[in-house]
Amino acid sequence: MDKNDTNELELSSLEARIDELITTIESLTVENTVLKTHQNTLTLERTELISKTEQARTRVEGMITRLKALENRS
Template identity: 45%
Template sequence: MTASHTDQPLALQELEEKLDRLIEQYQAVKNDNRLLRLREQELLEEKTQLLEKSALARSRVEAMITRLKALEQAHD
């Protein structure tokens, strides 16, 4: 199927429009990816903080248990 000369400008225009849409989609995906990476970093930092708080709480609870056991033994 051979395109005539009159069809070529229309075909070229359609190709340009498709390319423009692809570029817009690429930019949107690129932006989404950037935002997702930022969110991932935030979540990793939050996870680190929560793990630190959890370890501190565990340490404090263990210390309280140890003190309670010592008090219990002292009263026996």
């Protein structure tokens, strides 16, 4: 095997490795996009749940206040 054959094999090996890396990058890019979308959905859901929790807390506190007022009247 001469120098040209060795260089050709090394070049082919390098090209194959680059192709693998490109495939990995493409796969990770898609996965990253999916994860970011999921994170945004979860963040929105969390915000909505926090709002609903605050509304429920306010309503319960109001009920407690009214119950205490009724109790004090008796």
